[in-house]
Amino acid sequence: MATVSECNIPEDRYYWIDKHVWAKRLAGDEIEVGITDPAQALAGKILVCRIKKVGRELKRGASAATLESGKWVGGVSTPVAGVISQINEDAENDPESLNRDPYGTWLFRLHAPSADEDLALLVTGEEAVSLYQQKILQDGITCHHS
16 A cells, blocks of 8 residues: 555555545446545545435446535545445444545445446556655645544
């Protein structure tokens, strides 16, 4: 795992850097999605997490969840198209878990049989670390962990 300005960037994820979301391929056609460490730092203490319902079909870029903090309310875009197959109720019940462990606390899982096309639009590995480093430095983001 790489660290840039105290922000963790695991190299085993796919990133949509401008949207501050990650995707991870699971077994079969399942894709797990969550927010990045820089996302939780920008949001501040996350107070509310609402995730769309299981069965909802989403196009790439559609809002799949809404997060609220004391200083920000915004949507979480899905980096791949698919149908929500599972939501993380723990994240909804304990939104601060997204601050504590943004890579261990996924938001939703998608059944995405054509994910390869969307994943090809994301960055992963060393390329992701390098590009995210540029974004973090350019935007002056620093991650603090409690």
